[in-house]
Amino acid sequence: MKVYSWLIAFASGVGGFLFGYEIGIINQIFTMPNFTTTFGLDYYNSQGQLSSTDDADDIQGWITFIFLIGCAVGAAIVSYPCDMIGRKRTIHEGSLFFIVGSILQTSAHNIGTLYAGRFIGGLGIGQMSAVVPLYISETAETEIRGRLISIYQFMITIGIFIASCANSIILTYVTGEPEWRLAFGLQLIPAAFLVFIIAILPFSPRWLLYKGRTDQARTTLAKLREVPETDSKLQVEFDEINRSVEEDRAIGDAKWSELLEPSVLYRCFLGVTLQFFQQWTGINVILYYGSSLFANMGFPAADSSIAFVLADNAINMLATLPGMWLVERTGRRSLLIWGGFVMAFAHYMVCMFVGISDNVDKPAAWGAIIFVFVFIIAFAATWGPVVWVYQSEIFPLRVRAKGTSVSTVSNWTWNAIISKISPIILKDIDFYTYLIFGSFCVAMGIFAIFAVPETKGKSLEEIDEIFESKVGKAAREPVS
Numbered sequence: 001m002k003v004y005s006w007l008i009a010f011a012s013g014v015g016g017f018l019f020g021y022e023i024g025i026i027n028q029i030f031t032m033p034n035f036t037t038t039f040g041l042d043y044y045n046s047q048g049q050l051s052s053t054d055d056a057d058d059i060q061g062w063i064t065f066i067f068l069i070g071c072a073v074g075a076a077i078v079s080y081p082c083d084m085i086g087r088k089r090t091i092h093e094g095s096l097f098f099i100v101g102s103i104l105q106t107s108a109h110n111i112g113t114l115y116a117g118r119f120i121g122g123l124g125i126g127q128m129s130a131v132v133p134l135y136i137s138e139t140a141e142t143e144i145r146g147r148l149i150s151i152y153q154f155m156i157t158i159g160i161f162i163a164s165c166a167n168s169i170i171l172t173y174v175t176g177e178p179e180w181r182l183a184f185g186l187q188l189i190p191a192a193f194l195v196f197i198i199a200i201l202p203f204s205p206r207w208l209l210y211k212g213r214t215d216q217a218r219t220t221l222a223k224l225r226e227v228p229e230t231d232s233k234l235q236v237e238f239d240e241i242n243r244s245v246e247e248d249r250a251i252g253d254a255k256w257s258e259l260l261e262p263s264v265l266y267r268c269f270l271g272v273t274l275q276f277f278q279q280w281t282g283i284n285v286i287l288y289y290g291s292s293l294f295a296n297m298g299f300p301a302a303d304s305s306i307a308f309v310l311a312d313n314a315i316n317m318l319a320t321l322p323g324m325w326l327v328e329r330t331g332r333r334s335l336l337i338w339g340g341f342v343m344a345f346a347h348y349m350v351c352m353f354v355g356i357s358d359n360v361d362k363p364a365a366w367g368a369i370i371f372v373f374v375f376i377i378a379f380a381a382t383w384g385p386v387v388w389v390y391q392s393e394i395f396p397l398r399v400r401a402k403g404t405s406v407s408t409v410s411n412w413t414w415n416a417i418i419s420k421i422s423p424i425i426l427k428d429i430d431f432y433t434y435l436i437f438g439s440f441c442v443a444m445g446i447f448a449i450f451a452v453p454e455t456k457g458k459s460l461e462e463i464d465e466i467f468e469s470k471v472g473k474a475a476r477e478p479v480s
Contacts, residue, residue, distance in 0.1 A: 002141060002226055008201055009136050009148040013155035014194040015091055015128030018098055020159020021190065022067070022125065023287050024313060025183045028167040028306075030060055035180035039063070039111050059111070061420045066115050068416030070101075070122020071129065075408035078130045082401035083254075086211075087135035087204045090127060095194040097124030098187075106185040130408040133392035134400060138204040139224055142459045146327035146389045153385035154324060157317035159190075160287065164313045168306045206397055206460075209245040217242075237459075244461045248398035258399050259406065263467045270452065271391040271407030274336075277444035278387045279414035281343055282437030283379050285422045286312065286372065299365065308369065315373050319380035331456035332386050333448060339382025340445025346375035347438030354434065383444070387411075393455055396464045 029035050036042035041056040074094065081090045101121025108114040133152045140148040167183055174182060202224065208217035221238055222229040248254075259268050294308045326335055353368035395403035455463050 002144070002224070004226055005140055005144070005148060005224055006151075008139055008224075009151040010155070011197045011201060012088075012091060012132050012135055013151045014190055014197065015094060015125075015132040016152040016155035017159035017162075017190055018095070018187065018194070019125045019129060020156035020161075021163040021187055022121070022159075023156075023284075024160040024163025025167055025187070026064060026067075027287065027309060028164065028171065029180050029183055030063075032171070032180045032183075034175075034177050038109075038177070038180075039114060061422070063114065063118060065416050065420040067118040067122040067125075068412055068419055070119035071126035072122075072409050072412035072416060073119075074123040074126025074128075075130045075405055075412055076126075077405075078127045078408075079401040079405040081127075082131050082134070082405075086207050087131050087138065088198055088201050090131045091135065092195065092198045094124040094127035094131070095191055095198065097121065097127065099124075099191045099195070102184060102187045102191060106181050106188075126408070126412055129411070130404050131401075133388045134404050135204055137389075137392040137460065138206045138400075139202070141225065142457065144328065145393065145460075146332065146456065147324045149389040149392050150320070150324040150327055150385035152388055153380075154317070154320045157313070157320050157380065157384075161310075161313040161317045164309050168310060171306060206241055206245065209242055210249065210397065212249075214242070240459065240461055244464070245397060248396070254398040254402065256402060259402060264396065264399060264403065267394045267467055268403055268406055270394065271403060272410040273447065274387045274390060274452075275407050275411035276414050277340075277440065277447065278383050279411060279418055280437065280440040281379055281383055281444070282347065282434070282440075283376075283384070284415055284418060285433070285437070286376070287316075294369070311373070312376060315376050316380050316384075319377040320385060323381035323385045326381065327386060327389055328456060331454050332390050333452045333454045335382040335386045336390075336448035336452055337445050339378050339386070340441045340443075340448060342378040343375050343383070344438045344441035344445065346371045346378060347434045347441060350375070351432065351434035351438065390452075390455065393460055393463055394467065397460070 030041070033042065036056075039059065041059050074097070078090060078094075081093055085093075098121050101117045101119070101124060104113055104117025104120065106117075108117060133149050136149050136152065137145055163183075166186055170179055170183055202220045203216070205217040205221040205224065208214075208220060218229055218238055221241075222231070222234055225231070225234055225237075227234050258264060299308065323335065349371040350368045353364045353371065391404055391407040453466055455466070458466065
C-alpha cells in the first residue's frame with residue numbers, strides 16, 4: 001500500500017471535513033433557542049413561551065441558501081486559480097476563505113453579518129469541493145484512484161458526525177449565546193490545520209508538467225509512487241503523462257469554448273447531470289432538516305434533534321467505507337445503477353410508513369426511520385462518493401479544472417435550490433416529499449444504465465481515449 005498517497009488524500013480531504021462539519025452544525029444550530037431569537041426565527045410571546053415568527057421558515061431557508069450560493073460561486077471561479085497557481089495552493093486559498101467566513105459567523109450580532117459569513121465560508125467550501133477530488137485524482141495511482149478520491153466523501157461524513165457529536169454535547173451542557181457561537185467557532189480548528197498541512201503537500205505532477213517544471217514533476221511522481229526516479233515502471237507512467245501534456249501544450253491555453261467540443265461536451269453533460277441527480281436523491285434534506293423530519297413523524301424533540309441525528313450521521317460515515325472498496329471492485333457504473341434503485345425503494349417505503357403512521361401509529365413511524373437509514377446506507381456507499389470520483393477523472397487535463405468547475409457548480413446550485421424550497425415542501429406536501437425523491441432515484445438508475453461509461457482500472461490518459469472514441473459503445477456495455 002502506498003502510504004504517502006493515502007496520507008495526501010486524507011490531508012487534503014480535510015477540505016471535505018470542513019464541508020461536512022458545516023452541514024452537521026447548521027441542522028442542530030437551528031434548534032438552539034438563543035440563535036433562533038437572535039436572528040429572528042423565534043420570539044417569546046406574552047406568556048413567556050418560545051414561538052416561531054411568520055418569517056421563520058424563510059429566514060432558515062436563506063441561512064442555508066446563502067451558504068450554498070457562496071459554494072456555487074466558489075466552484076464557478078475555481079478553474080482560474082487552479083490552473084494559474086496550482087491545485088494545492090487553491091485548496092489553501094479556499095481554507096482561508098472558510099476561516100474568514102467562520103470568524104464572521106461566530107462573531108455575528110445581526111443577520112447581515114451572519115449572511116456575509118455564510119457566503120464567504122461558502123466560497124471556500126465551493127473551491128475546495130472542486131479542487132480536492134481533482135488534486136487527489138492527479139496524484140493517485142490508477143489502481144486505487146477511486147478509493148482515494150472517495151476519501152473526500154468519507155471526510156465529509158466524518159465532519160458531519162463529529163459536528164453532530166460536538167453539537168449534542170453543546171446542546172446538553174451549554175446554554176444561551178455561547179451555545180451557537182461555540183458551535184460555529186469550533187470550525188476554526190480543522191480549518192487552521194488544513195492551512196498548515198496543505199503547505200507541506202506536493203504539487204500535482206500533471207500540473208507541474210503542464211507548467212514546464214519537468215524535473216520537479218518527475219521527482220514528485222517518484223515520491224508519490226515511493227520508488228526511485230530510475231524505476232522503469234515509473235518512467236513508463238511519466239512518459240505517458242508527459243506525452244499527453246505535451247499534446248495539450250502544443251494546442252495552447254485552454255478556452256471555455258473547448259467544453260463545447262463533442263467528446264468534452266458529453267463529459268460535461270455527464271458531470272452536470274450526475275451532480276444534479278446526486279442532489280435530487282434527497283440526502284441533503286435529511287442532513288439539513290433531519291430534526292424537523294423526525295419530529296414530524298411524532299418523535300420527541302430530544303430524540304429528533306440528538307439521538308436520530310447522531311444515528312443518521314454515524315450510519316452515513318460508516319456506510320461510506322464499503323463504497324470506497326466497491327468503487328474499484330465492482331466499478332463506478334454498477335454502483336450508480338444499483339444505488340439509484342435501492343434509494344428509490346427506501347424512499348417509497350418511508351412514504352408508505354409515514355402515511356400509515358400519520359403521527360399516531362408509532363410502530364409505523366419506526367418503519368419510516370428504518371428505511372431512512374436504508375436510504376442513507378445506499379447513498380453513502382454509491383452516489384455519495386462515486387459522483388465525486390467520476391467527475392474528477394473524466395475530463396482531459398487541459399480542461400480538467402474547467403470541466404470539474406462546471407460539474408461542481410451544478411452540485412451547489414441544485415443543493416441551494418433544494419435547501420431553499422425544502423422547508424416549504426416539507427410543510428405543504430409532507431410525506432409525498434419521499435415519493436418525489438424516490439422517482440428521481442429511479443430516473444438516475446436508468447440514466448446510469450444507458451449513459452455512463454465505466455472508468456474503473458483506467459489511467460486518466462486512457463479514460464481520455466475512452467471518451468474520444470468509445471463513448472457510445474462503453475455506455476451500452478452490460479452491468480458487471
